[in-house]
Amino acid sequence: MIAFGQFLEVLIGGLMSGVLYSLVALGFVLIFKASGVFNYAQGAMVLLAGLALVRALDLLVANGFPLWVAVVLAIGFAAVIMAATAWLIERFVIGPLVNQDALTLFMSTIGVTFVIEGVAEMIFGSDVYPLRLFPTDAWFLFEGLFPGGILVNKLDVWGALIAGILVGGLAIFFQRTKTGRALRAVADDHLAAHSVGIPISWIWFVVWLVAGLVALVAATVWGTKLGVQFSITFLALKALPVLIIGGLTSIPGAIVGGLIVGAGEKIAEVYLGPSIGGGIEYWFAYVLALAVLLVRPQGLFGERIIERI
Amino acid sequence: MAGIARNVLILAAALSGAAFSAPAAAQNEQFVPILSYRTGPYAVNGAPYANGVVDYYNLINERDGGINGVKILFEECETAYATDKGVECYERLKSKGPTGAAFINPLSTGITFALTEKTATDKIPIITMGYGRADSKNGAVFAYNFPLLGTYWSAADIAIQHIAKELGGFDKLKGRKISLLYHDSPYGKEPIPMLQVLAQKYGFEFTPIPVTHPGVEQKSQWLAIRQQRPDYVLVWGWGVMNSTAIKEAAAVAYPRDKLVGVWWSGAEPDVTPAGDQAAGYKSLMLQHGAGKFPVHADLEKYIYAKGKGSTEPGKIGEVLYNRGLANAMLGVEAIRKAQEKFGKKPLTGEQVRWGLENLILTDARIKELGFEGMLKPVSISCSDHEGARYGRVQQWDGKGWKIISDWYTADESLIEPLVADVSAKYAAEKKIKPRDCAKET
């Protein structure tokens, strides 16, 4: 019974932390779907959004604004920063690189990563800035059933809730709004979309903006978890296997991928790790992704890749 | 496109002109390189340390006009805690100034490992205060390494001593569970052999738990800790790993006062991100802690009053800032000592090495330097490059660090055999003939 309780705890903890990866992975999917760009800068964008948010928040609170006003204003400020970033990236990098192959686009986003990291740290500082938007303590469920109960972190629950709302919101945005439909048209074939009068650069700006806002949401959760600091950029590497498993083009896939990765790596680490040296979650997600790709080369929910001569 | 090519050419020309022309420095200056990291994942801890070092050198120049009239010329090079960048920085700075680098101070165990052989060839001492290779305490083999004031093996021993004291004696350690949560790098791995020796001697169960660089994801480690329920967890982290460990401990409701950090896991940036959750967290002290001492008054008077400080005045007195000061002071005193023998002029690394190896700081001298209450006497010799192995334990009460223990001294009889063993292996591997310390003067 104790063993089962512990297993349940690891499973729930893993699923939850997987959802937190999904928050970062969602941004990747959005951009890849609409412009075929594999955006390595997503991690850096989370850092930028987080720094803008927390610095503005600290400044406003220090100047005597009530907390909720400060939070709203700071989120607004960070959103403006992300909009500016989206515009700059579209205007100066992705726009000029249209029609280049995927690898060139990918490398250019690494260049963008360097620039964002440099600018963000230069303007907002390279210290660690605590952010406390959500509770971080834990619930202990079923204490009567299992000794010690099953631990569930409140922050993880908040993260899962936010991810759920985000996916719902994005689904409505893509299915019901005019811009959303235009986005899907551009994603299918940007030349055809262009010829029926969809303004491509505007659409790409919107995509990068939405990805920036998703980064902002991820920053609120991860900033609360870690404190806003440079290490947040490493999340990009944790999110990669998530979106590969889910499929690069599928929004629900990002969530499902996150659940699989989170649960898989935590269970592997806790139950398999000690016998072979520990720290295996470092690569476990990637090997899992490799295994999934061997069966389905486009990921679980990705669009089928059709090749013609 | 021709434009790019031309710009590249101009840039290249500027490089060859700038980087390799001899710096137009005055001849009566002692060059000291500073390898620092103010960017990247470890900047949070690297910056306050570097500020302390820079401010102390400035203080010596402003207050005393240098070391016996020889001004300190220093230059910072950013390593971002990366080994390859550290090696590049070392090569860039080692022969600057009239006599080359006096000593080097990488603040990274990884860079220390990479430079150990190079510094011996170039005859430049490498000071690793409270970090670096634990076996390099043996100066007979490691002529140029100086792990001053305490190695990781000393730290491990002091931590266990403190735990034993809290439990009520060494015999109470028997059957207890102590886990080590460590940064998976040479830095975090260094204490493991010593802890294994201690576990065998005192009969506690020792579990090492690795955390992958940079340490932002520790959920599974803490779930495992929650299941194993160890009596104590030693935290051997750096940068974001420390605060994350404290937060995760809080999340699994592991009591924070059962966490004992090493002296690199016990500074303000390690606890403040965790907020109230960090209250009760303990860590070792590399002798000194936070707070202001007489030397800080001088810093305020000669540096900060003139607006030349490298940080906000409110931040002087932080743990890592103070460590930077102490580190710089030991280097300066080694140069001063070497000047007694070789004359009051810029010295080479080899000469400074002699100064380090013969450096003795008494209580009186430490008081003179304004470090009273921060450091205990130091006495370095050929066979003992560590110089002192004291430590205390401090506890974070939510607002500041409180010292909660007396002085501990690491147990020589346990550490020495391990040092002899591992350093002999190194000597054999590198074909180094150990010096005979009895013949050194």
Added chain:
Amino acid sequence: MLYREAGQFKTTYAEDMAIFPIRQDRIALAILVGIAFIGVPLLATFHVWPFGSDYLLWAILLPFLILALAAIGTNILVGYCGQISLGSGAFMAIGAYSAYKLATGVHIPLASLGFAIAIPPLPVLASILLGGLMSAGVGILFGIPSLRIKGLYLAVATLAAQFFFDWAFLRLPWFTNYAPSGSVNAPELDFFGVVVRTPVERYLLCLLFVTVLAVLAKNLVRGNLGRQWMAIRDMDIAAELIGIRPLYAKLTAFAVSSFIIGVAGALWGFVYLGSWEPLAFSIERSLDLLFMVIIGGLGSIMGSFIGAAFILIVPILLNVLPTELGLPLSTQTITHLQFIIFGSLICYLLIKEPHGFARLISIGKEKLRLWPFPY
């Protein structure tokens, strides 16, 4: 005027198919090789500017040569065969650690089978080459998924290799001969009695490796195999239809590429670092290598050298320049600026010339042919 082929007649097919069919190219290359093999060591031995200190040799030329070699290896896979790999760092690590194990003696106790495999310590040269072979073997293994997975998906799949080997060399003490810190020390560089110690000797050693392997690679990509790789790169299905076996072509590309990268890794550990930990071969190294081949030019051996020089030297330059010019900037600002400028420079280059420096050079050659007349 100077760069003109007029009058250079080729009377045999062999002449027509030479690596450098144009005489001026051959002369330029001969001068370059002469400078590298004779000029640089001479200047360095006598400490003539710019070799006054060891800095240029130790911190620029040595890593440049080794990284250029690794970039050639990466270019064979990514540039010639079109298989995107983010695992180059791991293959460097495999080369380095295999060479280390072989040079210090391998002992695999197979207690359950009742015997042990023991190989005595091998000479350094053999260790380095076998390290490369070991890397080639693992390369083939991790190349197998490429038969099914393509493009960016493959890139992420190669990350599995990167992270797995990062972990293995960090966590499995057997690879580091149970060193307590997990950091290993290279053996003495003894080549048939000649011990390589000084920077100049190290430089010449690496130069020798790089020259030999670069010539080999250049000839390989011009031959049958190289053409198969390029056919696969340009369109794998079409290549398959005209009778190229993707299995053979892709796996040979993985093998050759991993071999070269593995040798580069062994040199990086043995000759440049001397003592290293797995972090020396992290994902950042892989990304750097990928940058080198893209900035230098996909499918160009010369481009690999230029790309390596660019990615290695520009950040150092940006870091050194402000201090040397005496600009009153803090170390922090300089580093941030370095990031910003370097990132912008990469984006700028990718936009202006997506085919890299190699393409620039061939444009330059075209212009030189006509110069000084416009037609």
